[in-house]
Amino acid sequence: MKNSVSSVRDAVLWAASFLNKKGINNGRLEAELLMARAMGKNRAAVLACFPDEVPQAVFHKFRQLVEKRGRHFPLQYLTGIQDFMSLPFYVEEGVLVPREDTEVLVETILQLGRSFENILEVGTGSGIIAVSLAKYISGVKITATDISGKALEVARKNAEALGVQERIRFIQADVFRWTPAEKYDLIVSNPPYISREEMRGLQKEVLFEPVEALDGGERGLDFYFRLAELAKEYLVPSGILAVEIGYRQALEVRGIFERAGLTGIEVIQDYAGRDRVVLCKKGKECNCEE
Numbered sequence: 462m463k464n465s466v467s468s469v470r471d472a473v474l475w476a477a478s479f480l481n482k483k484g485i486n487n488g489r490l491e492a493e494l495l496m497a498r499a500m501g502k503n504r505a506a507v508l509a510c511f512p513d514e515v516p517q518a519v520f521h522k523f524r525q526l527v528e529k530r531g532r533h534f535p536l537q538y539l540t541g542i543q544d545f546m547s548l549p550f551y552v553e554e555g556v557l558v559p560r561e562d563t564e565v566l567v568e569t570i571l572q573l574g575r576s577f578e579n580i581l582e583v584g585t586g587s588g589i590i591a592v593s594l595a596k597y598i599s600g601v602k603i604t605a606t607d608i609s610g611k612a613l614e615v616a617r618k619n620a621e622a623l624g625v626q627e628r629i630r631f632i633q634a635d636v637f638r639w640t641p642a643e644k645y646d647l648i649v650s651n652p653p654y655i656s657r658e659e660m661r662g663l664q665k666e667v668l669f670e671p672v673e674a675l676d677g678g679e680r681g682l683d684f685y686f687r688l689a690e691l692a693k694e695y696l697v698p699s700g701i702l703a704v705e706i707g708y709r710q711a712l713e714v715r716g717i718f719e720r721a722g723l724t725g726i727e728v729i730q731d732y733a734g735r736d737r738v739v740l741c742k743k744g745k746e747c748n749c750e751e
């Protein structure tokens with residue numbers, strides 16, 4: 462572990478090689494981002510001061526960040542930021558790091574071209590889905606729930622930073638016990654969907670993330686049953702249920718939604734061509750409310 466203070470460039474090069482040795486693929490880029498964090502500047506500003514000497518206090522902070530990253534602590538928890546749908550979201554330990562896959566869910570909803578007015582999100586985490594929908598669908602009102610107080614704290618912060626806090630109501634609740642007081646035209650969720658078997662083989666970074674954000678029960682499907690029930694009872698006629706799924710769950714989730722009487726089921730793929738989103742409708746023919 463490097464001890465002496467040197468130029469910004471040398472410190473970054475040392476960190477890049479240290480991180481690469483620890484099995485981190487983008488060591489150089491990550492080293493620059495961590496230096497930016499230690500200096501309280503952006504990455505471009507770090508590159509611009511490569512020849513300068515690193516102040517002692519900055520170097521100390523940088524080294525701590527690099528050491529933590531070397532133990533595969535998620536980069537985003539160290540930098541405090543992850544972009545989603547071209548918006549900057551704040552994240553910290555205790556909430557799921559937003560995934561690129563989830564953009565497919567939000568894009569699918571936006572591409573429906575429907576003017577949603579009242580949306581329910583289950584399991585909002587850092588708030589990426591609720592906040593980006595509030596940003597991109599003008600006038601929409603959103604109820605966002607999560608069981609985790611920490612998640613809601615972060616989600617509220619993001620809603621405020623992005624100026625949509627007036628249109629999102631946050632509720633701390635366990636979706637298996639909570640019942641809504643109104644009806645929605647869209648229910649959306651990226652629920653925990655990792656099966657018990659997969660939970661045992663997660664990437665090192667994921668082990669630092671909250672288990673309640675990932676664990677979807679024995680087969681990873683628990684939340685889809687509950688979401689189907691909510692859709693039956695709390696969607697307006699022709700309302701939409703849109704969920705993210707694990708890439709091997711399309712058949713099972715389709716089955717759960719079909720058996721619940723939901724119609725128009727569609728499976729949408731992510732950029733890697735893997736099943737990622739399931740959409741369905743509360744059809745007019747559904748006698749779900751009886």
Ligand code: SAM
Nearest residue numbers: 584585586607608609635636651652653673674
């Ligand atoms: N929507 C965020 C995203 O896409 O990044 C977070 C999704 S994360 C996979 C699932 C979220 O569901 C977590 O924030 C977790 O705290 C929440 N959650 C887990 N169990 C829950 C429950 N019983 N009721 C409500 N929310 C729950």
Ligand code: GLN
Nearest residue numbers: 651652653654655674675
């Ligand atoms: N996509 C996440 C992962 O692979 C899982 C998120 C979820 O359970 N919804 O780690």
